[in-house]
Amino acid sequence: MHKLAAYEQIEVTLVKEGKATRFEDKVAVEHPVTVFLNDREIITLLCTPEKMDFLALGFLYSEGFLEGKKDWKGTRVDEENGVVYVDTDKEPFLSEELYGKRTLTTGCGKGTVFYSAWDSFKSRTVESDIRVSPSSLHRYMRLLQENSGLYGETGGVHSAALCSGEEVVFFCEDVGRHNALDKIVGECLEKEISLSDKVLACSGRMSSEMLLKAAKLQIPVLVSRAAPTSLSIEIARSMGVTMVGFARGGRRMTVYAGEERVLVDER
Amino acid sequence: MHKLAAYEQIEVTLVKEGKATRFEDKVAVEHPVTVFLNDREIITLLCTPEKMDFLALGFLYSEGFLEGKKDWKGTRVDEENGVVYVDTDKEPFLSEELYGKRTLTTGCGKGTVFYSAWDSFKSRTVESDIRVSPSSLHRYMRLLQENSGLYGETGGVHSAALCSGEEVVFFCEDVGRHNALDKIVGECLEKEISLSDKVLACSGRMSSEMLLKAAKLQIPVLVSRAAPTSLSIEIARSMGVTMVGFARGGRRMTVYAGEERVLVDER
Numbered sequence: 001m002h003k004l005a006a007y008e009q010i011e012v013t014l015v016k017e018g019k020a021t022r023f024e025d026k027v028a029v030e031h032p033v034t035v036f037l038n039d040r041e042i043i044t045l046l047c048t049p050e051k052m053d054f055l056a057l058g059f060l061y062s063e064g065f066l067e068g069k070k071d072w073k074g075t076r077v078d079e080e081n082g083v084v085y086v087d088t089d090k091e092p093f094l095s096e097e098l099y100g101k102r103t104l105t106t107g108c109g110k111g112t113v114f115y116s117a118w119d120s121f122k123s124r125t126v127e128s129d130i131r132v133s134p135s136s137l138h139r140y141m142r143l144l145q146e147n148s149g150l151y152g153e154t155g156g157v158h159s160a161a162l163c164s165g166e167e168v169v170f171f172c173e174d175v176g177r178h179n180a181l182d183k184i185v186g187e188c189l190e191k192e193i194s195l196s197d198k199v200l201a202c203s204g205r206m207s208s209e210m211l212l213k214a215a216k217l218q219i220p221v222l223v224s225r226a227a228p229t230s231l232s233i234e235i236a237r238s239m240g241v242t243m244v245g246f247a248r249g250g251r252r253m254t255v256y257a258g259e260e261r262v263l264v265d266e267r
Numbered sequence: 268m269h270k271l272a273a274y275e276q277i278e279v280t281l282v283k284e285g286k287a288t289r290f291e292d293k294v295a296v297e298h299p300v301t302v303f304l305n306d307r308e309i310i311t312l313l314c315t316p317e318k319m320d321f322l323a324l325g326f327l328y329s330e331g332f333l334e335g336k337k338d339w340k341g342t343r344v345d346e347e348n349g350v351v352y353v354d355t356d357k358e359p360f361l362s363e364e365l366y367g368k369r370t371l372t373t374g375c376g377k378g379t380v381f382y383s384a385w386d387s388f389k390s391r392t393v394e395s396d397i398r399v400s401p402s403s404l405h406r407y408m409r410l411l412q413e414n415s416g417l418y419g420e421t422g423g424v425h426s427a428a429l430c431s432g433e434e435v436v437f438f439c440e441d442v443g444r445h446n447a448l449d450k451i452v453g454e455c456l457e458k459e460i461s462l463s464d465k466v467l468a469c470s471g472r473m474s475s476e477m478l479l480k481a482a483k484l485q486i487p488v489l490v491s492r493a494a495p496t497s498l499s500i501e502i503a504r505s506m507g508v509t510m511v512g513f514a515r516g517g518r519r520m521t522v523y524a525g526e527e528r529v530l531v532d533e534r
Binding site for chain 1: 274275277279280281282283284285286287292294295296297298299313401421422423442443472474475476493494495496497498499500513518519520521522523526529531532533534
């Protein structure tokens, strides 16, 4: 089977001080992948064509189409045509109408049923005894960067790493921020790895939808080099997620929520 | 009427060399805004609460709910409750089913009818005689940065500027990349400003959906400090959009598509 590459070499024009020269640039591949659950088309995701099986599984779980590994009967990837088939023997879920509404909650800044989605799991705050030192969090950010080969080549993707102890458990890159997280979720589900005692390190901004997803998945600690929003802080605080931003350069970071999980020398 | 702020001061914890100190940080506000077209709820956007009227109008136009200013009869903003009502006397559009599908095309990396959306306006390539010098493009990126006050305060938003001649015509910032463009589109529509002889400067990555939107709106030149994807290059080339990336530091830039509109001394 032909394996799709995560980047392409494309001839482009460099313009420098008024002069144009042609060169071969490396560009992140963005690939449409349509997800089927049994014989039903669910969504088309635009993604980096790696770990598409985990992406599909993670998306279906994050969005509530599957409730756990018990619902999952197998995945077939038709890479050539950009289709992933996930099999389940779960009863047809909810109503068409609710499904239609649900899918709108996960765009980039779009969520028709935003408040009802939040309400629906507001009572399930994230419980975890995990404690992390600032030096571990800086280490995770450094590992995230060191693993980001595709970003290094193209500058056009986000990365995410699930971390525990001294190491990265799963790592992935994707042209979409949400896809990167879904790939990790899918891999954890298939391999039966718990998220609730891990730290998620990511490269992108932490919006409300990222936090709703993390809270729903019971991820206790989120660390990023980027900024949060007012709403993501509100969600993190009410859901019990530790959220750390601006973790850059190995010296400082800002803790926006759940600081009791961050071990400091002095407070 | 109480005016919503674009950022909030929130007490957070700075951790630096093992020590924690409390301080007041400025955080970008992310605010849910529900858009109604006549009495019908269309979508909830998570946005920076500025120019919400233009956001709603631009979204409805970009997504095909309104075909032009002639369809627009007025906008009322209920800022307190996060609702924008847009009035039209246009006939109810298409079918529910098609509407349901359409909204999925505009998420961050999601597009059920991606290919059909592309096909539907493939023939309308962007026609424009505009020519721009590299120094103008660098100037636009500098102006974009100088105008980005909210980014400077919070680090948590994207910015977009519609530029022409020596200046910025419209500028906006938003927690969502797509929202920033929709705000500009809405303002252009309401004020009857043509997009087809302007340059759009933006801070974020250029994905396929950004390019589909730009092409549909007949924007001839797009410049960003960030990277494109393989699919955005493909769309830009087939639709006749000039796409410039990595325009940073005022000295160099990469032209990914439509280089005939970029005036260089030597080729």
